[in-house]
Amino acid sequence: EIEKRKIVVEHYKKRLEGIEGIRLCDEQPGVKSNYAYFPVVFDGYKYTRNEVFEKLAEVGIGARKYFYPLVSENKGFDKDLTAQTPKALAFSRNVLCLPLYAHLETTEVNRICDVILL
Numbered sequence: 765e766i767e768k769r770k771i772v773v774e775h776y777k778k779r780l781e782g783i784e785g786i787r788l789c790d791e792q793p794g795v796k797s798n799y800a801y802f803p804v805v806f807d808g809y810k811y812t813r814n815e816v817f818e819k820l821a822e823v824g825i826g827a828r829k830y831f832y833p834l835v836s837e838n839k840g841f842d843k844d845l846t847a848q849t850p851k852a853l854a855f856s857r858n859v860l861c862l863p864l865y866a867h868l869e870t871t872e873v874n875r876i877c878d879v880i881l882l
Contacts, residue, residue, distance in 0.1 A: 768866035769799035775870055776802055776862065779877035785809025786880075802864045803830050805855070811880075813860045819879050830859040 780786055787805040791797065806813040813829065820827050834856040835841065836849065862876055 765866045766798055769864060770797070772864055772866070772868045772873060773797075773799050773802055775873045776864075776877065779874070780804065780880070783809070783881070799864065801830070802862045803859050804862060805858050806860065807854075807858050813858045816880055817860055820876065823875075823879055825876055825879065826863065828861040829856075830861045831856045832859075 777788060781788060785806065785808040787807060789803055806816055809816075811819065817827055817829060831852070834849070834853055836852075837856075863872075
């Protein structure tokens with residue numbers, strides 16, 4: 765299953781690497797990935813994370829806003845915590861996890877990427 769998900773991740777990377785405003789997670793030396801998630805950071809892209817989320821939803825593709833909402837934004841938390849964690853806040857506003865599972869077809873990955881890139 766991990767090897768199959770790795771193939772999906774590699775195809776996403778072929779389509780999305782090097783696109784201005786889209787950042788992908790780097791592989792970490794010495795860490796063997798289980799390819800459970802494919803988070804993408806939309807930072808300065810022509811569409812915001814929320815716009816990409818909506819565009820995907822319009823064509824029946826479910827993506828997930830990762831780290832959203834930020835824990836410190838929930839009731840009962842000190843709002844100063846959010847101000848003290850600007851990087852966490854930025855990620856909570858810009859990260860989207862794209863669909864990823866072992867049997868996700870290359871044609872579907874292309875469809876997802878086409879929606880993002882158009």
